[in-house]
Amino acid sequence: AQKVTQAQTEISVVEKEDVTLDCVYETRDTTYYLFWYKQPPSGELVFLIRRNSFDEQNEISGRYSWNFQKSTSSFNFTITASQVVDSAVYFCALRLIVGAGSYQLTFGKGTKLSVIP
Amino acid sequence: DTAVSQTPKYLVTQMGNDKSIKCEQNLGHDTMYWYKQDSKKFLKIMFSYNNKELIINETVPNRFSPKSPDKAHLNLHINSLELGDSAVYFCASSPKPNTPYEQYFGPGTRLTVT
Numbered sequence: 355a356q357k358v359t360q361a362q363t364e365i366s367v368v369e370k371e372d373v374t375l376d377c378v379y380e381t382r383d384t385t386y387y388l389f390w391y392k393q394p395p396s397g398e399l400v401f402l403i404r405r406n407s408f409d410e411q412n413e414i415s416g417r418y419s420w421n422f423q424k425s426t427s428s429f430n431f432t433i434t435a436s437q438v439v440d441s442a443v444y445f446c447a448l449r450l451i452v453g454a455g456s457y458q459l460t461f462g463k464g465t466k467l468s469v470i471p
Numbered sequence: 472d473t474a475v476s477q478t479p480k481y482l483v484t485q486m487g488n489d490k491s492i493k494c495e496q497n498l499g500h501d502t503m504y505w506y507k508q509d510s511k512k513f514l515k516i517m518f519s520y521n522n523k524e525l526i527i528n529e530t531v532p533n534r535f536s537p538k539s540p541d542k543a544h545l546n547l548h549i550n551s552l553e554l555g556d557s558a559v560y561f562c563a564s565s566p567k568p569n570t571p572y573e574q575y576f577g578p579g580t581r582l583t584v585t
Contacts, residue, residue: 389573393512399561399576406571443512449568456568457502457526458516466512 356381356448356455360462367436368470375431375465377446385451388422388429389459394442402444405429406451436469443467474498475577477562483583484552492547492580494562501567502526503545504574505537508559517560520545521568549582557584 357380367373379388390402403413405422413420417434433440443466447459475496484490496503504527505517519527523539534550549556562577 387571391576397559397581398578401573401575404571404573445514454527457519457521458504458529459506459514459574460516461514464512464514 356383356386356450356460358446358448358460358462360444360446360465362465363463364466364468366468366470369438370435372432372434373436373467375433375444375446375467377429377431377462379427379429379446379448381448381450381455383450383453383455386455387449387451389447389449390420390429390431391445391447392442393445393464399445402431433467436467438469438471441467441469475562475564475575477560477577477580479580480578481581481583483585485585486552486554488552489548489550490552490582491549492560492562492582494545494547494577496543496562496564496575496577498564498575500564500575501542502565503539503542504563504565505545505547506561506563506576508561508579510558514561518545518547552582552584554584557582 359378386407388405392400419432421430443464445464446462450456502521508514517531518537520539536548539545559579563574565574566572
């Protein structure tokens with residue numbers, strides 16, 4: 355069975371600070387996808403990024419960056435120069451590429467980020 | 472155009488009632504899902520359907536019965552509602568699972584059982 359751990363339940367930062375959200379996953383499969391979703395106070399789930407297990411390249415998108423390290427089974431998410439609009443719950447998730455596990459996302463419990471003006 | 476839509480957005484009902492939540496996607500996806508988000512924000516898969524066929528039924532009480540009349544719809548019917556069923560229910564869809572696509576989520580239905 356798959357498992358995703360987001361050890362940080364809540365984080366508060368002051369606007370313009372950088373913040374890293376941790377994600378550690380467990381799976382016996384060698385092929386899988388990792389995701390980050392954002393859930394703002396309005397409640398919808400917003401897709402941020404997908405990485406597959408073959409590609410360990412880090413990715414940067416504006417103020418967002420992701421660090422995927424297969425050796426430590428981690429897929430961390432950094433927000434640079436945080437803004438109030440970044441306040442949300444962030445979920446890390448895993449999906450297998452084949453088998454029954456490909457038909458579901460296994461989510462972490464989420465990290466609530468509060469950016470204080 | 473809304474990609475994945477759910478109705479209703481809010482649902483308040485009493486214990487023991489039967490209710491349904493509807494989900495429709497206009498993305499042409501093959502696979503649809505129901506997830507439950509509890510009061511602690513934990514998201515967990517309930518059901519997955521692929522081409523109207525049930526693939527995943529994740530230890531959900533049999534009071535919950537999904538129905539997929541066609542590929543674009545996956546409705547959730549709940550019998551004899553209990554207080555513990557209060558949650559936000561998200562519908563989602565995606566292309567075939569072995570393709571590199573994310574799941575697209577609907578806006579959620581907040582169910583409150585009193």
